[in-house]
Each structure stands twice: as C-alpha cells, then as structure tokens.
Amino acid sequence: MTNKLSAQTIVITRARGYRYHGKYPQVTVFSKDQMELDRIQTEFGGHVYAHRKGFIWVLSRRSEVIHLIAKVKPWLPSRHGFETILESHPT
Secondary structure (H helix, E strand, O other): OOOOHHHHHHHHHHHHEEEEOEEEEEEEEEEHHHHHHHHHHHHHHHEEEEEEEEEEEEEOHHHHHHHEEEEEEEOOOOOOOOOHHOOOOOO
C-alpha cells in the first residue's frame, strides 16, 4: 500500500516559490508520482506538466497563490519558505 499524502502535506514539504521574470509569483512542486500532483491540482488549481523524468505542478496566478497560502496557513512555515514569495514584492 502506498503512502497517500494529503495535498496540503505535499505542498508544505515540497513546494518552492519563485518569481517568473523577476515579477510574477509562482509556486511549483516536482514529483515522479503524477497522482500526487493531481491531488494538488484538484485541491488548489494550477497546471501539471511532464518535466524531464517526472512531472511538475505550477500555480502561476497571483490570486491562486494568495488562496493557496491562506488555505495552508495553519501548517506554515513550509520547508522551503514558498510563502515568502509575496512578501518580497508587495502586490
């Protein structure tokens, strides 16, 4: 039986935030298990793409990033600090 992590747990432990072109906030998660990313996509939106030897989930709309951070707030801070992506450049 596989270990089925919740979407929130996956995001808190693996999500990374960065600014696309230095301006647009994005949150990403890489995984070799597409089902994990499907759970995240169902919960938070965004898109899943094939990427090298796995898949990547990308959340690229500012409003979606704000919603994601609000939804996982009880579990913050995250392992990689993706929630600070909006703090570095105010909206």
